[in-house]
Amino acid sequence: MKVSKKVILEFPKHTWDQPVIYTLHSKHHLTFNILKAKITPKSEGLMILELSGGREDFERGIDFLKELGVRVRYLAADITRDEEKCTHCGACTAICPTQALYINRDSMEVIFDKEKCIGCELCIPACPFRAIELKF
Ligand code: SF4
Ligand code: SF4
Known part of the structure; x- marks a missing residue:
């Protein structure tokens, strides 16, 4: 089953130069549509995006983000x-x-x-x- 959710990602400082979104796509097969991004070198960053993919891929992708220390919030309001x-x-x-x-x-x-x-x-x-x- 396909999942598509809008999420806010808050990146800790140590992730600023890591290919996080690329990994979500290449390793976890998720597609994304970036709605807003504020990434500054060597600082914390914020991104709002729509993430889509199979349910298991989606869950693995979210686990990968959390393990990296990225704060994930869902937009459902x-x-x-x-x-x-x-x-x-x-x-x-x-x-x-x-x-x-x-x-x-x-x-x-x-x-x-x-x-x-x-x-x-x-x-x-x-x-x-x-x-x-x-x-x-
Ligand atoms: S919650 Fe407000 S600021 Fe955010 S997308 Fe909706 S209208 Fe725009
Ligand atoms: S009153 Fe509030 S909702 Fe209306 S235009 Fe001003 S900021 Fe936007």
Whole structure:
């Protein structure tokens, strides 16, 4: 059975120069779609990606990451926006890694495209009006 999940990977410092994602693909046969990456030489790094593959390969790949000391978090939360509270200030659009929140240049309204949302929660603290909520 095929598994496809969106995950946040937090890399410890000692992994910055290791071919971690390449190993997930070559050794564990997982395919990936990188949604956001912040890797700085000799520092901790962060990556948001969609990982897909057979269930056993997926589990082995996640075990490989954990053994390396990579922190793995799954994105499964449901993000909603309270239209009454949103003032379309645009603050959330700068932080959204997938452009699920973006400004419509014609109307200057902030659009929330739920299909693109990966539930990373970065927009929740970014909203000064507490318009974005997390539902389980
Ligand atoms: S949770 Fe917020 S910041 Fe993250 S993808 Fe969804 S809308 Fe964008
Ligand atoms: S930061 Fe909050 S109020 Fe501003 S556009 Fe985004 S959701 Fe709306």
